[in-house]
Amino acid sequence: MRPIYSNHKEKLSKLISGELSLIDNVSYFLKNIEKNNHLNTFNFVFEKEVLKQAEIIQDKIKNGTNGKLAGMVIGIKDVLSIKDKPTTCSSNTLKNFNAIYTATAVQKLIDEDAIIIGKTNCDEFAMGSSNENSAFGTVLNPNDNTRVAGGSSGGSAAAVSAGLCDAALGTDTGGSIRQPASFCGVYGLKPTYGRVSRYGLTAFASSFDSIGPFANSVNDLSIILEVISGKDEKDSTSADEPVTEYIKFDKKFEKIKIGVPKEYFGEGLDTEIETSIKNKINELREKEFEFVDITLPHTQYTIAAYYILTTAEASSNLARYDGTRFGHRTKEYRSLIDMYEKTRSEGFGKEVKRRIMLGTYVLSAGYYDAYYRKAQKVRRLIKDDFDKVFEKVDLILTPTTPTTAFLIGAKIDDPLTMYLNDIYTTSANLAGIPGINIPIGKDKNGLPIGMQLLANQFEEEKLLSTAQLINNII
């Protein structure tokens, strides 16, 4: 039976009242995952443990000793470590690799009695915008199986969209939560860089990677964020900022002023999306929101800066997959170099190799200043753009993606076009600010359209409260 609750708060109260059985609920999800096997959303499902887990947590609920997320069924992107479970990053390199420790964010979910149902599919090492770069196959969009779910956290987005779990964790390096959330029609939150510990998140680009939730409501995003946030002594870049109970939404913000950047409504934006967002703006303007036109002048450089800096970091982060200590090692080799070359040629997919090569190139002697250093300066300018704008406005509203979900295979051989899909999302990672995808309807093909709200660093409370307000209005 399909769940009869709209968010976790409601689920928990039904579990407490006995109206809902957690075991039935988990069984339902397991069956639904089985039924939707063709979507390729899960790399691994923990069938055995979750039912046992459900019993334990059901008891805790009965005794009133349960945690905040008791009974919430969550999928975890397969780039996050869970002790003694596979952590493959959807790569052949790690296909037989089991993690030896648990990621901080995942541990925090477990500590609050969430049920981890499995590891979700993604683009290999979180590199991609379509979830077509996976050793476990392409994730299909539940809204239209001929289309991509988006990437790189495509499995997490599709699993939530298809009702295979209550929520999921994904990671967002340049839009990898918000873009698939938009394509699949669910809520997705990329928190401020440093808000959530990265310990246990297999690094793609260390200064960009953020862990965040997918869910069917702003409420659920909020409560998950509340649980996974906070300073972690195992991650020096995690922030020592107060963690709010976002779920309360009780902080009253004065009339919210929202900036609309002209650079995000130009060439390349699908007209249906543009119209849809403009209509929403008009609806909201009639309520308590003020909209102002703003400019983020360095927007045109975001994709270039993003791909230089992230590939540079990736080329170094992925050096450890060399076949020496863990992961894939080639069968026959003549020398150490030969082992490295064959192991890495066999283990990595095309897109990962492309990015390692790009990154190695931009860091090479003689090119560093022209590429890496310059891109870092651009990153600073982009951050400055946002700082200036946030002096005047509370939030920024943009489309999440220039198009709705595209057809499988449509862009896979054209990396540049593929990269442009991240055009509205990468800037938040360059600036380290939080962003959310809010589903606002569907296009004429029935494909979800997403709207992105961005806030200044550590203003998730304002971001989520406003998203909830907007939700209530539209």
Add this chain to the structure above:
Amino acid sequence: MYKEYEAIIGLEVHAQLSTETKAFCSCSTKFGKTPNSNVCPVCLGHPGVLPVLNEKVVEYSALMGLATNCNINEYSVFARKNYFYPDLPKGYQISQYKEPICSDGFLEITTANNEKKRIRIERIHIEEDAGKSIHDSGSETLVDLNRCGVPLIEIVSKPDIKSPEEASLYLQKIRQIVRYLGICDGNMEEGSLRCDANVSVRKIGEKILGTKTEIKNMNSFKNIERAINFEIERQIDLLEDGKQIDQQTLLWNADLNKSESMRSKEEADDYRYFPEPDLFPVIVDEAWIEKIKTQMPELANARCERFINQYNIPEYDARILTNEKSLADYFESGTNFTNDFKSLSNWVMVEVLGIINNEKISIKDFPISSENLTQLINFINNGTISGKIAKEVFSEMLTDNKTAEQIISEKNISQISDVSELKEIISNIFNDYPKQVKEYIDGKEKLIGFFVGKIMQQTQGKANPKLLNEILKNKLSSLKNN
């Protein structure tokens, strides 16, 4: 022809910091454990792990910077040095590149002809050690990652060093400093202090630097001198033959007493340094630096001055005693038990150092505590034993693990210093040898030696010689005058 040339030498010294835990994880840094036992997901470079800086590492580095007159940079940045090797699990080493923790310092060496020479230090930066590849176990190469992530500082000198001897003196000075600071055990054989040399030569008077080569793998002071000497002569020979010097990295082979090419400039790695995104820059302020200054222990020069003044020993003694911190500690703890500092100094410099150097052990492993040594000295000074007997007692203390007091009482070798007892012994001898007594009275005064000999024979050498001589002379002269 070698005299027409001068050598330009710069040293890069790696010192392993003796922190309890590794630079970026909480694994122990203990040496010599079972291979791959001091490891965790972080130093194993597992997916998703992150480095967390051990603050002690920054403190130790700053101490070294302050001890070598460096600027402590208020802003320094970790960088990744990327290269592939099996003992480097992450595929990069966390180091510092353009912005090191310390820069622009110097230290002073005293050359053989007693001249002071200043060697400038370009920078000191923090980095992590790699693991160990073990190649000599059959066909496989084994990797031990216990050392992986142990903190190092790299101390880079300016090319101010002009000879192999100066290079060795510079390194000895660095070792002295790190030991005084207690930040590194300075053990070259075990690799906790390592050194690479950059060497070039040019004709005296020339302004342009010659092509330099880098020599690695010199794991003793002797090897450093030999390797640099070898390299200088090799370069001069090449130039004299009208050949070119190739920029390259050489490995010193101590067994063959020669260097071997490791890689040429063309093969040189491109390390693709970039700022480490997992660690924020290290920011220290004036107050922090002041706090570190208060932790600065007394260094060798200051201690030497103090020894001269406080213990009233010659500069020569003080210099030798303070050269090694551990020896100076040994001497100084002994001063709590005697006021005869000069005797203590003599014993430490001659007997103690003699044995340490002979047996190539550290003062820490020397079997006689400074308190026990001082007790022995006090037994000489109060006349219990003679200096000659003391040396024998000292030898027994080395092997028997007993105190001087125990040995003296067990062997009953304390001196006879009792005047009446000595008088009685003398009377008995006079009775035994009346002929010789008569001869003495008749003027054969050198017979005094005969009586001393007989008495020593009878007392097994225990008669206090000074006292014996005095009483004997008195007795004989009184006999003579009667």
